[in-house]
Amino acid sequence: MHITWNQQLVKKENKSLCLYLIKNNAPISRAEIAQQTGLTKGTVSSLVSELIDEQLIYESGHGESSGGRRPVMLLFNQHAGYSIGIDLGVNYILGILTDLQGNILYQNHEKYVNFTYEDTLQIIKNLITSLIKNAPKSPYGVIGIGVGVPGIINMEGEILLAPNLEWKNLPLKSELEELFHLPVLIENEANAGAYGEKEFGQGQPYQNLIYVSAGIGIGAGIIMNGELYKGSLGYSGEIGHMTIQKDGMKCRCGNKGCWELYASEQYLLTKAIELKLGEKNKIHLNDLIMLADEGNNVAIHLFHEVGDHLGAGIINIIHTFNPEQIIIGNRLTLAKKWIEPRVKKMISNHTLPFHQSELAIHFSDIDFSSSALGAAAFSTENFLRFMLQPD
Numbered sequence: 391m392h393i394t395w396n397q398q399l400v401k402k403e404n405k406s407l408c409l410y411l412i413k414n415n416a417p418i419s420r421a422e423i424a425q426q427t428g429l430t431k432g433t434v435s436s437l438v439s440e441l442i443d444e445q446l447i448y449e450s451g452h453g454e455s456s457g458g459r460r461p462v463m464l465l466f467n468q469h470a471g472y473s474i475g476i477d478l479g480v481n482y483i484l485g486i487l488t489d490l491q492g493n494i495l496y497q498n499h500e501k502y503v504n505f506t507y508e509d510t511l512q513i514i515k516n517l518i519t520s521l522i523k524n525a526p527k528s529p530y531g532v533i534g535i536g537v538g539v540p541g542i543i544n545m546e547g548e549i550l551l552a553p554n555l556e557w558k559n560l561p562l563k564s565e566l567e568e569l570f571h572l573p574v575l576i577e578n579e580a581n582a583g584a585y586g587e588k589e590f591g592q593g594q595p596y597q598n599l600i601y602v603s604a605g606i607g608i609g610a611g612i613i614m615n616g617e618l619y620k621g622s623l624g625y626s627g628e629i630g631h632m633t634i635q636k637d638g639m640k641c642r643c644g645n646k647g648c649w650e651l652y653a654s655e656q657y658l659l660t661k662a663i664e665l666k667l668g669e670k671n672k673i674h675l676n677d678l679i680m681l682a683d684e685g686n687n688v689a690i691h692l693f694h695e696v697g698d699h700l701g702a703g704i705i706n707i708i709h710t711f712n713p714e715q716i717i718i719g720n721r722l723t724l725a726k727k728w729i730e731p732r733v734k735k736m737i738s739n740h741t742l743p744f745h746q747s748e749l750a751i752h753f754s755d756i757d758f759s760s761s762a763l764g765a766a767a768f769s770t771e772n773f774l775r776f777m778l779q780p781d
Contacts, residue, residue, distance in 0.1 A: 398780035404429055405437045406778045412447050412466050413491070419461035438464065444777060445470050445529040466491065471530035471773060474521050475766025476514060476537040477579060477759065479721070480554045480606035483510070485517035486759055487525055487532075488766045490774075492590050496524045497759065503671065507560055518570060533773040534572050536765030537562065538579030540607055545624040547576040553642035554607045554656075573776075575768045579603060579761045580627050583754075584611025585618055586764030587717050592752045596715040600707055601760070602629075604700060605720035608650040610707065611764075629707065630654070653699035655721050661692055679725055693728035700729065701736025708737065708745050719754035719761075726753045 407427050412418055424434045441447045450465045468491035477484040486497040498517050502510070518535060525532050539562070541552025547563045566574045584601035587593035593601070593613065601611040608630030612619040620626050630650030631643050638647025651657060655675055662673050665688055667681065681689035704716055722729060730753055737751060754760055 401437075402778050402780050404433065405440065406774075408434060408437045409441055409446060409466075409774065409778065412441075412464050416465045417450060417463035419463055421461055423464075446774075446777065467529075468493070469526070469528055471528050471533040472525045473533055473766040473769040473773070474518055474535045475582075475759075475762040475764070475769065476517065476535065477582070477761040477765065478510075478514070478537060478539050479579070480540055482721075483513055483517060484759060484762050485514075485521055486762045486766060487521040488763065488770070490533075490770050492763060492767055492770070494759070494763070495526070496521055497762075507555075507557055510555075511562070511565065514566070515569060518566070522570070530773070532572060534575065534769035535566060535570065536575045536577065536582070536767070536769035537566070538577055538582035538761040538765045540579045540603075540605070540609060542625055542628065543576055543578050545620075547574075549576060551643070553644075556642065573769070573772055575765070575772055577765060577768055578609060578611070578627060579765075580609030580611040581618055581620065582611070582762075582764035582768065583719050583760035584613050584717075584764065585767055586758075586760040586762070587719070587754065588613050588616075588618075589767050590763050591754065591758055591760060592717055593715060596713075596750070598711070598713045599715040599717060600711060600713045601717045601719055601754075602700075602704065602707070603720040603761070604654060604718055604722040606654060606656045608654050608703070612711070614711075629703065632703070632706070634703065649699075649703045653696055653703055657699070658692055658696055661695075662689070665692075667692075675721055675724060682725070682728060690728060693725050694732050696722070696725075697729035697732025698736055701733040702740070704733065705737060705740050708741050708749065712745055714748065715750040715752065717752050717754055723753050723756050726756075 408423055411423055420434050420438055424431045446467055447464050448467050449462050451463055468489040473488050475486045481503055483500045487495045500513050522532050539549055539552055542550045544550055549560045549562055551558055563574045563576045580603040583603050587601055593599045597616045599613045603609045610627040610629045612627055631648045633647045634649050635647030639651045640646055641648040641651055659673055662668050662678055663670055678689050734751055
């Protein structure tokens with residue numbers, strides 16, 4: 391019998407429905423899948439058989455009986471393949487290897503300052519090579535690479551501008567695909583961070599949240615109705631470049647008075663040098679944290695100032711999007727002790743009361759790799775979509 395394209399699409403959708411139900415609700419029986427999806431038991435049985443043959447799921451023991459034969463339970467095979475996630479910061483690179491459920495197996499962290507694109511590419515290559523070597527044997531091996539980049543990325547994954555890295559129009563995606571012969575997804579690092587928090591972190595209970603990535607620069611990832619919002623061309627979330635002082639300092643993006651010039655790690659380091667807390671290229675965020683821990687009032691005041699500036703920008707985000715949750719992530723979370731109270735005070739004092747109702751303000755866990763996990767999850771999603779394509 392000839393199967394039409396429309397029938398193939400319906401089958402793909404049904405197969406996808408079954409797979410994600412198993413992935414998110416395992417252990418689960420065929421009967422439960424039929425009941426929850428509305429599909430016939432025969433259809434579910436056929437689709438489950440295909441997923442077992444493809445080694446994406448497997449049978450494991452029996453569940454409890456409701457009167458008849460005990461049902462065979464189904465589990466997602468999170469070890470069918472492994473995904474690589476890269477968080478490319480302005481002064482660090484983090485690489486992780488995860489299974490298909492987002493569990494981290496290995497990770498490597500590299501620090502760097504003012505490297506060229508070529509040097510940065512070499513570090514990324516070395517990280518990926520190391521992670522591939524550490525991947526356990528599996529049916530599909532390493533299934534792809536996701537990279538979070540602090541810059542403007544179009545819908546095709548091209549890096550158009552990463553001002554804090556001084557990059558323009560660079561073919562990172564094609565270069566990595568040529569080197570490793572794996573699918574590569576390039577995404578804005580704040581978008582990756584938002585997705586990582588929504589899937590695995592503090593954003594799981596919320597459907598409308600904003601992830602504010604506060605490092606050397608500032609970006610935002612926006613989750614609306616449970617989905618990542620990227621804008622019409624993929625450029626959403628560049629809130630670090632909203633103008634807060636029309637005649638302010640000159641930004642690397644070419645604009646003046648950008649928010650990130652006053653509320654970022656870069657601002658802290660620049661002011662620390664001006665205040666003689668350290669020398670250029672020799673003062674780091676951890677040094678300022680150490681000084682603040684020792685009771686240095688100048689360092690503490692700097693963190694308070696950044697907290698005020700960060701809170702001021704977040705007020706605008708809250709008034710614009712009316713989210714359920716704001717998550718502040720990236721390196722400024724290291725200074726949470728001094729920044730968080732100032733951020734929350736600014737929001738409490740200057741946000742309309744309607745917008746504060748049922749609003750949660752969280753700082754990401756310091757040890758939680760939001761952007762790298764999000765980048766790896768994008769790669770996993772891409773792999774599963776490919777596996778579910780009609781024949």
